[in-house]
Amino acid sequence: MALTAFPISPAKPLTAITTIPQFPHNPKTLILQQCKTTRDLNQVHAHLIKTRLLLNPTITENLLESAAILLPNAMDYALSIFHNLDEPDTLVYNIMIRSLTYKLSPLEAFLLFKKMQESSAEPDExxxxxxxxxxxxxxxxxxxxxIHAHIVKCGFKSNGFVENTLIHMYATCGELEVARRVFDGLPERARMAWNSMLAGYMKNKCWDEVVKLFHEMLKLGVGFDEVTLISVLTACGRLANLELGEWIGDYIEANRLKGNIALVTSLVDMYAKCGQVETARRFFDRMDRRDVVAWSAMISGYSQANRCREALDLFHDMQKANVDPNEVTMVSVLYSCAVLGALKTGKWVEFYIKKKKLKLTVNLGTALIDFYAKCGCIDSSVEVFNRMPSTNVFSWTALIQGLASNGQGKGALEYFQLMQEKNIKPNNVTFIAVLSACSHAGLVNEGRNLFTSMIKDFGIEPRIEHYGSMVDILGRAGLIEEAYQFIKNMPIQPNAVVWRTLLASCRAHKNVEIGEESLKHIISLETPHSGDYILLSNIYASVDRREDAMRVRDQMREKGIEKAPGCSLIELDGVIYEFFAEDKACPHLEEVYNATHDMMKRIKEAGYVPYTADARLDAEEDEKEASVSHHSEKLAIAFGLIRTLPGTTLRISKNLRVCTDCHNATKMISKVFNRQIVVRDWKCFHHFKEGSCSCNDYW
Incomplete structure (x- = not known):
């Protein structure tokens, strides 16, 4: 063995690791337990060279184990020791291959394995x-x-330890059938083998197989452990298999396993994904300690249940608890911010990512793109997209959809073209986004060509959403008859959404006959909601058929169909305020209504005329103007005007389609108060500026 002395600078005298009266003849305990830093190891190494104890293979292995595995940031030191060994034995190679696999580079581990095969050291299990x-x-x-062939050749086929990692390898590489053959071929299947197979199915999202394999375990009486249950609970959440999930929950309670944080976190996640958010929260609150995974599971549960305000409230509690969020937390928080239009909180997430110098992963970047787009900040979406080190089809689709819904249809098509130039193959969701872009931009021919190309060039069979997008393209352009015939010729049965899309186009273009036909089809397919009747009533009103308009409203009353209350949200200084139409219980009631009265007075002086057909059904004639002036978005806008500095952009989110009166009023407000106002309704964005709207008055 070549001995190498490591120079020590006299300017920095070494301090003793510990007070050791005499260096032990067998320093294993000293090396593996008392060496806490590279500097400690350096002193021991120097002594071993000096005393020639380094020639003892066992001591060399202890030294390597400490440097390569136990100490952080000492891999280079371990490699320097290894490269100076004349004939490393199997145990030494094992230490280095293991540490390279986990700490540095699995590729380096593989190269070292090849070097081992060329040496006299024989690989073991x-x-x-x-x-x-x-x-x-x-x-x-x-x-x-x-390596599998080598295992068979060298007689390790019956070694359970090796076979488990073989199952894991095949499953990780997506070869589940081969992994299952290895599993089924085991002479004895220990619990570890079952867990490896369950983990393989879980990694490949074969949730049904996870549950089936667990039932097989129960049938055969194979003992399971917490690792097993975590895999099965994950599958139960994805399958919404509440029955099995509850059985496991009872087992955890009965066997006092609630101290296992990973297991209880999986239980929280399962209940949340099965829609049992309150039960998930009870388990979460009872946890003695909660790590970032537990917090993320509960926040994600609220987000997936569209209880987004509670998701953000819990996120603020997480910050107070000084638990740093991870990528999963941030994606859930960004989703909730996008739904609520909570721009300030979402911006904080991006600031946190930059401050902590976290990698802008595909998932995180895509969530940011979607968040900014849904807050009406499409320029920020583009900026995030351009900063992402890598993108995939979901990133491109999120950007294209964001551009489309924000009224930048041509920009969306440009990115769709660039996507193909970058050899990113669009999927069916991408085509929904790009057809939506054509719809918003009035690009009828482009839409027709893309619909054909989707089938012909990309082999994507149109789904009901694609047919609905084509109906929207034709209807928005006023081609009502063509849109009607398109529906009639569809190879699949149109659903209520397709007919509802046509009905909305009939409202915009005052086509009574096809509007009536559309509502009949909606009624035959599902229980219609208030918006369907209101659209037809508005069509009648637009052609001065007042009696028919009232008849439709009377039908709604007779059938007990109530219009869903309008609700609008505005975020100011990180706080989300919620307003309902004609709300008498909103915070700052007097302040809000006084501000609304002053706002409506000023826009009337500028030429605004109320469209009272949008008043509530039971409003008397002299109440109708007051009714429309107290719609939820007007209350939110008025509150925003008095609570922000002049020139500040106002961002409103609404649960329903913007009504005609609010659309007319908001255009006038943007002009009179010199404000940009971004309103997101359930269909698209409206960017109001200087008296006009990005939707060109069709929505």
Missing amino acids: FTLSSILKACSKLRALREGEQ
Whole structure:
């Protein structure tokens, strides 16, 4: 063995690691337990060289284990020791391959394994297990198959430890059938093997197989553990299998396993994904300690249940608890911010990402693109997209959809073209986004060509959403008869959404006959909601058929169909304020209504005329003007005007389609008060500026 002395600078005298009266003849405990830093190890290493104890293979292995595995940031030191060994044995190679796999580079581990094969050291079960894990990390299926052949050739086929990592390798590389053959071929299947197979199915999102395999375990009386239950609970959440999930929950309670934070977190996640958010919260609140995964599971549960305000409230509690969020937390928070239009909170998330120098992953970047787009800040979406180190079809689709819904249809088509130039293949959701762009921009021919190209060039079979988008394109352009015939010729049965899209176009273009036909089809397919009747009533009113308009409203009353209350949200200084139409219980009631009265007075002086057909059904004639002036978005806008500085952009989110009167009023407000106002209704964005709207008065 070549001995190398490590120079020590006299300017920095070393301090003793610990007070050791005499250096032990067998320093294993000293090396593995008392060496806490590289500097400590350096002193021990120097002494071993001096005393020639380094020639003892066991002591060398202890030194390597400490440097390569136990100490942080000491891998280079371990490599320097390793490269100076004349003939490393199997145990030394095992230490280095294992540490390279987990700490530095699985590729380096694989290269070292090849070097080992060329030496006199023979791989054992620990070598093979470590190198199979390296193959898993690299998704190196071909190399993994070669190692499998070596395992069979050298007689390790019956070794359960090796076989488990083999199952894991095949499952990680997507070869589930091969993994299952290895599993089924085991002479004895220990619990670890079952867990490896369950983890493989889980990794590949084969949730049904996870549940089936668990039932097989129960049938055969195979003992399971917490690792098993975490896999099965994850599957139960994805399958909404509440019955099995509750059974596991009862098992956890009965066997006092609630101290396992990972297991209880999986239980919280399962209940939340099965729609049992209150039950999930009870388990969450009872946890003795909560790590970032637990907080993220509960926040995600609220987000997925569209209880977004509660998601953000819990996120603020997480910050107070000094728990740093991870990527999963941030994606859920950004989704909730997007739904609520909570721009300030979402901007804080991006600031946090930059401050912590976190990688802008595809998932996180896509969530940011979607968030900014849904807050009406489409320029910020483009900026995030351009900063992302890597993108995928979902990133491109989110940007294209954002541009489309914000009235930038031509920009959306430009990115769709660029996407193809970058060899990113669009999926069916991308085509929904790009057809939506054509609809908003009035690009009828482009829409027709894209619909054809989708089938012909990309082999994507149109779904009901694509047909609905084509109806919207034609209807928006006033081609009502063509849109009607398009529906009649569809190869699949049109649903109520398709007919509702046509009905909305009939309202915009005052086509009574096809509007009536559309409502009949909606009624035959599902229970219509108030918006369907109101659209037809508005069509009658637009052609002066007042009696028919009132008849439709009377039908609504007779059938007990009530119009859903309008609700609008505005975020000011990080606080979300909620307003309902004619709200008498809103915070700052007097202030809000006084501000609304003054706002309406000023726009009337500028030429605004109330469209009282949008008043509530039971309003008397002399109440109708007051009724429309107290719609939820007007209350929110008035509140925003008095609570923000002049020139500040106001951002409103509404649960319903913007009515004609509010659309007319908001255009006038933007002009009179010199404000940009962004209103997001359930269909699209309206960017109001200087008396006009980005939707060109069709929505």
